[in-house]
Amino acid sequence: MAARRLAAALSLVAALFVVGCGGGSESTSIAVGARDDSLSTLLAHLYAAALRTHGSPSHVAVVDDPLVGLDSGEVIVAPGFTGRLLETFAPGGKARAAAQVYRDMVAALPEGVAAGEYAESAEDKPALAVTEATADAWGGRDMTAAVRNCDTLRVGQVTGTLRPAKIGNCAVKAREFPDTAALFTALRDRQVNAAWTSTADADIPEDVLVLTDRTALIRAENVVPLYRRNELSEVQVLALNEVAGVLDTAGLVQLRRQVADGADPAAVVDGFLAEHPLGATSR
Incomplete structure (x- = not known):
């Protein structure tokens, strides 16, 4: 009887240990990096909210350079713009059209960094x-x-x-x-x-x-998330990618206007996602 009680107790401890480890992994807040400016902070709040929509705790971390933070692990996600990121990682790149700029940017990313889907309809060039x-x-x-x-x-x-x-x-x-x-x-x-x-x-x-730019005379600058490779689950990457499906340039302008008028970026993003809900297939 004593042996059975001991075995049961050990099994319970082991089960609690496994649950505790899993819960700690799921409850760790994902840091989304932003510079100390309104546009960068707004995009960081958007991707952080997308992660929370899919059940992943997240927060915005304002840092001097989100790309440096991404390299060091200080942040896990760092939103940006395709053309500027291409120029950072491959200065002098000749691509101008959106799809080619994205492909060249992905090819130039340092080891350990991956890119989510770019928002084809959301740009700031x-x-x-x-x-x-x-x-x-x-x-x-x-x-x-x-x-x-x-x-x-x-x-x-x-x-x-x-x-x-x-x-x-x-x-x-x-x-x-x-x-x-x-x-x-x-x-x-x-x-x-x-x-x-x-x-x-x-x-x-x-x-x-x-003026429009139908022939891509000026290099594309589409919203895109970078993240540390092997740090996010498939569901979390999906959450980042779903932003590309709801964000367009007109929406980005409206978000910026609200923030410029003094609204809290997190509240502005929450309102936007309430009107433009992300997909629910992976929940």
Whole structure:
């Protein structure tokens, strides 16, 4: 009898140990890295919320450099943009179209880092804003129209922003302005006839239009998550990938506007996912 009691007790201890180990693994909060800026923090909250939607505890960790944090293990997930990441890992890369930029970025990732699916419809890449009058004079509303009028192109940009030095074969030298308001005032006053902005900029005035880029004259910059290889389960990777199915550029702009107006990024993301729920096939 004593032997049976001892065996039962040992079995119970072993079972509790196994459950405890498994529970600890599942309950460990996944750190999603972000820089200390509104866009990076917003994307980190989006991917952290996606993980929680699939039952994985997660939190946003603001660090100096999420890629360094990814390498050290300080963070497990680090959202970013395909073109900027390609330039980081393979400077001088020539790819511009979204799919090729993503493929080249994946090929250039360091050992131990993997990429989730990129959001094909969600980007934040440099773009030119012009007035309706300029678009009419150029005979088009695409970047190709700016290239056709390269000889008369006068571009402005906000001081400190990084913008392309060329659009296709058209070299661009931009005049600098102290802030967005001054830049668009100069555009309306015809001091410049084009203003550098970005496709997900939340501060583009309603009285200007942003040129499309149908032929990928400017390198793609699509939202994408990086993560430490072999650190996430299949369900957790699926959670990251599902963001690509609900996020588009218009949604990203709206999220940025809400945060710019003072809303809490986590609350903004929760509201977005309530309206655009992630898939539930893996739950």
